[in-house]
């Protein structure tokens with residue numbers, strides 16, 4: 490919700506938020522309209538509010554939003570000492586001066602951050618008390634799903650129980666180990682790009698900060714917190730995790746189809762083979778006469794076909810199967826736990842489901858077939874399996890396409 494009495498500013502900010510974040514924004518320009526929207530509008534997760542309204546003083550609008558459980562970012566042209574004092578008592582995430590340069594960019598970043606935080610679980614490790622309550626309340630205000638633990642051991646257990654935890658704020662003074670020791674242990678098996686650990690302490694000075702950082706903390710925050718510093722540091726830490734995640738995604742994912750790429754296939758495939766006990770099936774799929782689709786309908790149609798085939802393969806794969814776009818119009822699937830007959834049946838059904846696809850493109854419906862090479866044996870050498878699957882794929886093509894070439898002797 491955007492509460493702003495300047496219509497032009499509200500329009501500009503709302504347009505930026507909608508366009509750049511694809512968020513629904515309800516803009517109102519008075520206390521009465523804000524009240525109405527809170528009662529009858531969609532559920533809100535955040536309010537950006539000005540303080541100058543025709544029908545309310547600053548404290549009233551802020552109070553209304555707080556009473557509805559909404560975190561607030563104040564966006565204002567005036568922020569004198571009196572207003573600052575009035576606002577200090579309220580749970581306000583941030584205040585932003587309208588006239589400052591880059592305000593809009595900052596607000597877009599902040600709203601995006603607060604929106605994404607809602608999907609992130611954060612752990613606070615600190616003995617129960619007012620200090621922990623403050624840390625947790627701030628994290629909850631920024632949207633995180635907060636989990637609290639009293640001791641280092643309980644904190645480590647919580648991390649093991651929930652691998653999706655992305656952020657830990659740990660105080661130095663714990664009953665069973667100090668925060669540095671907790672950090673050292675929590676870091677094992679959880680690199681800095683997966684879990685952000687932020688140390689916190691009210692004492693110890695520079696040597697303590699250095700110890701936290703040397704033992705694996707991503708950052709350190711001194712207590713008592715400056716709310717603004719706390720927000721900036723926490724936000725930067727989760728920003729960094731997301732940025733690294735995006736880069737990893739770009740490096741391992743095929744941009745067009747969203748499947749893993751060849752590089753990821755080699756990493757994940759080798760890992761899967763190293764832990765596989767029984768025989769594995771490696772299938773290489775190639776769209777038949779794909780060049781013809783490109784030549785007849787254009788590359789956009791070719792791309793739509795690749796996306797549709799990739800989706801069919803992903804839908805057919807089981808959890809644990811390694812699926813990738815290997816390159817061009819070639820896809821790979823590494824599947825364990827199937828005996829020879831089952832493997833052939835599994836890929837035969839995939840072949841049939843792809844042949845049955847009707848791919849909408851403009852006013853037309855495209856159809857296509859794939860040839861599949863399937864090798865099946867106990868082997869840990871991914872290159873050897875790929876070479877054989879490729880050879881069997883070639884045989885399937887040579888035998889007329891839209892079929893499986895396999896080294897499995899299928900029982901009648």
Ligand SMILES: Nc1nc2c(ncn2[C@@H]2O[C@H](COP(=O)(O)OP(=O)(O)OP(=O)(O)O)[C@@H](O)[C@H]2O)c(=O)[nH]1
Pocket residue numbers: 745775776777778779780781783787788789790791792795816817818886890
């Ligand atoms: N649209 C589109 N085309 C691609 C992409 N990557 C590769 N291609 C095209 O895929 C075609 C592959 O053609 P060929 O290797 O001759 O094979 P084919 O026509 O599928 O014939 P067979 O495999 O023998 O059945 C080429 O025309 C490439 O330009 C892509 O990302 N998008």
